[in-house]
Amino acid sequence: MNTSRPLYKPFALDPSGLAHLIVTSLDTPPEGIEDSFDNIEVWTVKHAGPGVPVLAAGGIRPFRSTTEQLAQLGHRLGRMTAGLRFYAIGSEAFIWDAYNIAIAAGMHPSEIFLHRAGPFVRRVYCSHCRTMVEDVPANIVTCPSCEASLFVRDHFSRRLAAFMGVKVDAEVPGEVPAAEVFTS
Amino acid sequence: MKLSLKPQETYRDDYTFSNSDEAILRFPFPFPEDGYMYSVNMEPHVRGGATPVYDKVFDVDEHYIGDMADRAITLDQDPLRCQVLPHMETAEWDTLELLMESLANDYPEHFSLTKNGDKWHWINRPLEIDQTFTFGRKETLPYDPFEYITRQMQGDFSLQDQRDNNLYMDGGMVTSQADWSLNFDVGMSFHEWHGPVPLAHQAGVFDRALQYLLRLQYGKPVRRLNWTMTANPRLDTSPENYPLWGPEKAAITPENVGHRMCLRVELQTLHRLPRSNAILFSIRGYLIRLEELVKVKKWAVRMHRVIRDLHPQIAEYKGLPRYRQYVVDYFAPFDDGRTLNSGIAAEQDSI
Numbered sequence: 001m002n003t004s005r006p007l008y009k010p011f012a013l014d015p016s017g018l019a020h021l022i023v024t025s026l027d028t029p030p031e032g033i034e035d036s037f038d039n040i041e042v043w044t045v046k047h048a049g050p051g052v053p054v055l056a057a058g059g060i061r062p063f064r065s066t067t068e069q070l071a072q073l074g075h076r077l078g079r080m081t082a083g084l085r086f087y088a089i090g091s092e093a094f095i096w097d098a099y100n101i102a103i104a105a106g107m108h109p110s111e112i113f114l115h116r117a118g119p120f121v122r123r124v125y126c127s128h129c130r131t132m133v134e135d136v137p138a139n140i141v142t143c144p145s146c147e148a149s150l151f152v153r154d155h156f157s158r159r160l161a162a163f164m165g166v167k168v169d170a171e172v173p174g175e176v177p178a179a180e181v182f183t184s
Numbered sequence: 185m186k187l188s189l190k191p192q193e194t195y196r197d198d199y200t201f202s203n204s205d206e207a208i209l210r211f212p213f214p215f216p217e218d219g220y221m222y223s224v225n226m227e228p229h230v231r232g233g234a235t236p237v238y239d240k241v242f243d244v245d246e247h248y249i250g251d252m253a254d255r256a257i258t259l260d261q262d263p264l265r266c267q268v269l270p271h272m273e274t275a276e277w278d279t280l281e282l283l284m285e286s287l288a289n290d291y292p293e294h295f296s297l298t299k300n301g302d303k304w305h306w307i308n309r310p311l312e313i314d315q316t317f318t319f320g321r322k323e324t325l326p327y328d329p330f331e332y333i334t335r336q337m338q339g340d341f342s343l344q345d346q347r348d349n350n351l352y353m354d355g356g357m358v359t360s361q362a363d364w365s366l367n368f369d370v371g372m373s374f375h376e377w378h379g380p381v382p383l384a385h386q387a388g389v390f391d392r393a394l395q396y397l398l399r400l401q402y403g404k405p406v407r408r409l410n411w412t413m414t415a416n417p418r419l420d421t422s423p424e425n426y427p428l429w430g431p432e433k434a435a436i437t438p439e440n441v442g443h444r445m446c447l448r449v450e451l452q453t454l455h456r457l458p459r460s461n462a463i464l465f466s467i468r469g470y471l472i473r474l475e476e477l478v479k480v481k482k483w484a485v486r487m488h489r490v491i492r493d494l495h496p497q498i499a500e501y502k503g504l505p506r507y508r509q510y511v512v513d514y515f516a517p518f519d520d521g522r523t524l525n526s527g528i529a530a531e532q533d534s535i
Binding site for chain 1: 365367368369370371372376379380423424425426427429430431433434506
């Protein structure tokens with residue numbers, strides 16, 4: 001087992017929490033929010049038309065992009081109260097970005113819960129030119145900056161929220177194997 | 185024995201690096217048996233033992249000047265090969281103290297350290313450095329303390345912070361690595377940075393190694409040997425520059441494998457640091473061309489058996505498959521089927 005890759009449990013609210021902030025990169029709240037919990041706030045990603053926001057309603061606050069959402073997360077966590085539990089749901093890149101923001105805001109790892117959901121896509125760090133390539137669906141991808149065909153190693157950095165990409169045909173240029181679509 | 189240093193050699197472009205007969209005989213050959221598998225092969229780092237590179241706390245050899253020049257080139261091109269997270273400053277000074285004291289004690293003809301309270305005077309004769317500074321005041325040095333001293337010591341280094349019952353790689357000087365990236369790995373926990381290593385996770389090697397290292401005591405360093413193979417005597421086999429050195433692997437042929445191919449051995453030592461409680465991990469690399477290695481009969485025979493019988497996943501991880509058969513074929517004529525003694529000693533006094 002490769003243990004640089006974190007393991008994720010199914011989503012569930014933590015009964016010891018007094019308030020719950022659920023941030024997802026998907027357009028709907030996760031299943032499994034039980035009625036018995038109070039003080040639940042859900043952030044989703046959704047827009048009503050090109051550039052048009054969807055208004056918050058019923059404890060659900062949509063953002064037009066994960067970028068907009070994460071940009072506001074630090075501010076929101078800066079005014080948190082004791083007992084808050086924070087949940088991030090989405091791609092590995094998204095949930096670890098959210099994790100790093102929460103840690104920087106002063107939360108303890110035990111107050112943070114991460115759940116991988118949505119399409120199996122990865123953020124890939126180009127080892128050569130340090131570009132981040134977003135939403136990569138398969139284990140070989142071309143770096144949009146330095147143009148290297150990158151093999152995505154099964155090595156994950158929580159700090160960068162990214163997998164390591166290394167030129168796949170460095171030894172014999174052009175010798176690029178067929179890409180395999182991610183299934184996890 | 186007095187240490188004499190060679191003039192500057194190169195580890196890139198024309199690759200003038202070579203080992204003297206003395207350097208060949210003191211090479212830390214990593215295979216005590218005819219086969220190889222991952223294990224927690226750590227032992228106390230005490231002076232003396234199966235290879236002369238164990239005689240000093242930090243081993244300096246004839247390649248010192250060339251090693252340091254190559255590090256300077258790599259850092260000039262990519263300063264992020266040296267990174268230390270801000271909370272590790274005490275560990276930086278711990279490192280500087282340990283290295284300066286060890287070098288001055290073990291090689292007084294080359295290095296000297298004089299202390300007058302916190303006013304220190306450091307002389308590094310091979311690199312023509314004469315530095316006075318105030319211990320604990322980094323503005324009195326031309327670089328931050330960890331970078332300052334590791335620009336003057338062979339081998340890579342990483343700094344491990346110990347917290348939450350784990351070790352975190354929160355700093356390093358990494359310019360001669362076997363295909364891993366400090367910029368990618370910095371901040372990772374012990375199991376995270378070992379993530380890509382095959383087989384060993386299942387065997388529990390890292391769980392046991394971590395438990396062992398968490399209990400590492402000040403003044404009782406430990407060591408192990410690790411190895412890989414490198415096409416040409418190149419120090420900078422980094423992921424960052426794989427597009428530069430990758431083609432050199434593909435250029436290995438049965439005709440040039442003996443000259444170009446190198447066995448690369450790491451003497452890894454781990455030292456608990458006194459003030460920070462961090463661990464300094466020294467990864468001291470040694471290169472030897474296969475045509476140099478075969479001058480020691482026992483090693484030539486053993487290399488044939490180890491590489492021939494190596495587990496495919498380990499060969500894959502170490503990047504060997506492209507030229508593995510050439511290496512096996514190169515050593516095969518030396519293997520007359522004799523029984524070899526256990527242990528890594530050369531068992532010959534001259535070449």
